[in-house]
Amino acid sequence: MCLPCFADATKNPWVWPQSITVSFKHGDRVVFTISEDKIAGITIYVDGNALAVPKNVCAKLQYVQFDSVHIVYPVGAVTLKAPDWFQVQFRIGPESRRSGGELPEVQLNFRDAKFEHAAVTVRRADGWFTADL
Secondary structure (H helix, E strand, O other), X not given: OOOOOOOOOOOOOOOOOEEEEEEOOOXXXXXXXXXXXXXXXXXEEEOOEEEEOOHXXXXXXXXXXXXXXXXXXXXXXXXXXXXXXXXXXXXXXXXXXXXXXXXXXXXXXXXXXXXXXXXXXEEEOOEEEEEEO
């Protein structure tokens, strides 16, 4: 008998990763794998393709506000194709900070069915500031 062995982001052998799936109208979906309250992985399913966000980007994310997840389609597109440019956006931060103002927004950019870039936009006293994640 052979059992599969998983090496994941958790150091605690008693904590199993969980996943949360956010589905969209045309069948596209974003799957967040969570381990010990941190994001261990993100996979975007578009047009039958699974597109992964690099682990080093996922490791920087915590407290995702799952009700804010959305996909930005290319201008004029009715459905999304994996080779298109598109962006997955969502807000991050603990629920306790949500009532105090705008939470930071993460943008995950994809082009030609590959992860391209990640950025975060935060509100500062004098406006909005975007930086690489």
